[in-house]
Amino acid sequence: MRILPKHRGQRIAIKLALVLGYAAILWFWVFPWLDRTYINRPAL
Amino acid sequence: MKALRATGSTFIFLGLSILFFVLYELVGTSAITKARQSDLQADFSLALEGGALPDPFTGELPLPQASKPRSAIRGIARLRIPKIGVNVIVVEGITLERLAYGPGHYPSTPNFGEKGAVGVAGHRTGWGAPFFNVDRLRPGDQVIAETGNATYTYRMTTSRVVSPGHSEVLDGNPNSRAEFQLVLTTCTPKFTARDRLILFFDLVSEVPRA
Numbered sequence: 001m002r003i004l005p006k007h008r009g010q011r012i013a014i015k016l017a018l019v020l021g022y023a024a025i026l027w028f029w030v031f032p033w034l035d036r037t038y039i040n041r042p043a044l
Numbered sequence: 045m046k047a048l049r050a051t052g053s054t055f056i057f058l059g060l061s062i063l064f065f066v067l068y069e070l071v072g073t074s075a076i077t078k079a080r081q082s083d084l085q086a087d088f089s090l091a092l093e094g095g096a097l098p099d100p101f102t103g104e105l106p107l108p109q110a111s112k113p114r115s116a117i118r119g120i121a122r123l124r125i126p127k128i129g130v131n132v133i134v135v136e137g138i139t140l141e142r143l144a145y146g147p148g149h150y151p152s153t154p155n156f157g158e159k160g161a162v163g164v165a166g167h168r169t170g171w172g173a174p175f176f177n178v179d180r181l182r183p184g185d186q187v188i189a190e191t192g193n194a195t196y197t198y199r200m201t202t203s204r205v206v207s208p209g210h211s212e213v214l215d216g217n218p219n220s221r222a223e224f225q226l227v228l229t230t231c232t233p234k235f236t237a238r239d240r241l242i243l244f245f246d247l248v249s250e251v252p253r254a
Contacts, residue, residue, distance in 0.1 A: 026061065031068040035170060036140050039069065041237040042175070042230045043138040043150070043165040044211045 077172035083114035084133035161216030198245035222246035
């Protein structure tokens with residue numbers, strides 16, 4: 001079964017969108033949560 | 045063979061994600077704070093030049109009327125620690141949103157120049173990490189705080205490590221008789237939020253602004 005399209009350009013575009021989406025979720029949601037939960041709470 | 049390949053790919057994927065996190069923590073957050081500190085420094089200098097007096101409740105320095113603020117919030121003091129090359133603007137408040145601008149003044153403690161212990165919290169990792177090297181400070185080292193009212197010079201007396209929640213340290217160094225103190229708090233060990241490093245300072249001089 002073929003999930004990705006046949007055309008190389010379309011495959012690259014989909015993979016790029018997935019990578020950028022994953023990076024955005026990490027950068028704007030997961031990393032800030034990790035930062036404030038485990039790394040940075042300098043106040044008492 | 046296929047399972048081995050999938051496992052290998054998963055580890056590479058996780059490794060890259062961890063590297064991405066390190067990039068976020070050390071570069072991304074600091075870039076945000078650096079830009080904000082640049083605006084705060086410009087606004088603070090402008091306010092000092094304009095002879096602005098600090099807000100009596102928050103200590104924040106207003107800009108001269110004709111000036112357009114560069115930063116969304118006002119600084120309350122410029123904090124310099126010559127030994128470790130720190131020169132930052134302190135903002136009012138200790139929420140993580142505020143500390144993303146720079147070190148924050150504990151609202152529950154007196155303002156600079158008032159009797160008691162002034163409390164300031166700052167990041168040790170990321171967000172400009174203004175207090176990254178405060179563990180290098182030793183008794184006798186200086187911290188200089190410049191406000192709209194005066195320039196205050198503090199000398200370090202001692203330090204200690206406490207677990208989070210020990211807010212009694214904000215009362216100041218119990219072994220010091222100084223009426224005017226400064227308490228800096230930050231995370232320790234570096235790169236974790238496990239404990240808090242507390243540094244105590246006594247005021248040694250106050251030079252009012254002319």
